[in-house]
Amino acid sequence: MPADHCPTGAEAVDRLLGGGLETDSLTEIYGEGGTGKTVFCLAVTCRVARTGRWVFYIDTEGVSADRLTATAGEDREAVLSHLLLSSPKSLDEQGRAVATACTLAREGKRPVGLIVLDSATHYYRLARPDAVEDEARQALALQIADLVATALGVGVPVLFTNQVYRSMREGTIEPLGGSFLNHAAKTILRFDRGSGDRRRTVLLKHRSLPEGSAEFRITPSGVA
Template sequence: MLMQPKKRLVEIKGLSEAKIDKLVEASRNACPNFGIMSARDFEGQRQRQIVHISTGCQALDELLGGGIESKAITEIFGEWRTGKTQLCHTLCVTTQMGEGLAAGRVAYFDTEGTFRPERIRPIAERFNLDGDAVLSNVLYARAYTFEQQYDLLEPLAAKMAEEPFKLLIMDSIAANMRVDYSGRGELAERQQKLGLLMNRMRKLADEFNIAILITNQVISDPSGGAMFVVDPKKPVGGHVMAHASTIRLSVRKGKAEQRLMKVVDAPNLAEAEASYAISGQGIIDYKD
């Protein structure tokens, strides 16, 4: 109730403005954390609520301050064969390893048809978990359009209100968007829809204390040929994506089996990078 603008609530049949005002006031009284508080109180609140989900790789966990953070949207972008989807598969397992607040179910929205349940089993074995039990705790949905990606969030929110979820994965956020809104004339509408999707996910992260991981594609940067430009590629989504993501991570290929993850933008992490590798049992530490 408190996360919705009044103009959206008015659209609900049977709710007058006067009734909405009463409901909002009652919601404020029931949720004191939505009011003004000291930074010290806010720090204590975060310390009690925030959890980190292990990536399965010690070097990456150290880079990320413990792993993928809850109440945040973490974006990972990079070229193909850099391990983005493999990290998603690994997180399906590691999310279920903790206890209490640190453990929960996973929702996996697949837009590219790359989710493979058979990959989950060897990763589960690595962490001494039952493959069937792990797969039963992963809620899967295939999204064929950008609209479906948004529409799937409503039934997911209903499930989150009933069951303990800890992670939402969207792999990838850009695939459908680039097809459904391909022309320059549709750019403004595309960015508006993207903003709505990111905003909805951010509210889910806050409301249910879940971590959200989105993978993103990269495109050639028109200024990539200019002098001093280190990387001629940039993530899809422009400024809307850049501002809506809490943590932005880039991944790239290194030498041989080495892959590198770099913190591009984060409110509480230093700009640094770490190595990792892809194995038959998920994401692991890279050994030179």
């Protein structure tokens, strides 16, 4: 695989992305619940940690220890020894976790191979509506800006998930967060449910690749 990509472990997705996640930018995944967003993030996390690089995983959704252990498989000790897991309970705590992740990546004392924010908009959604939403949007924008600067500055891939809402006007499922999230992410993927363990990912935005789609499977050990 090219040195400027981080393979995900799902071969069809990696082909769609030209080798994997770009290492100097943000990749956004959005989709309804049950489409495999967190499973995908955990699979990429374990793959990176197995190489001896550190992963900073910011979990706002309550990832279960059983799911993480199952995804890590026989390598769980090696994976867990290179995983920094933060579970913020508010948007402010999320901001501090993002700042810590970015600082660690920039310092270079530990080789950080991936930053995951799952999901970026959980607490933002809880802060809506009205004036509080404006404050939450500004706080989230600052967090995303820090992640963008870190990815670009030190070449670490950033993967974040996004919740969705149904647009009554368009009758479509849309990602939360407005235009600033879509602008910040250089790669945007939508995950859709398929039959059984199958999922479909749609590439909606990329700096150098055309739109397209690929299928992958949810497995006991992650994705394939």
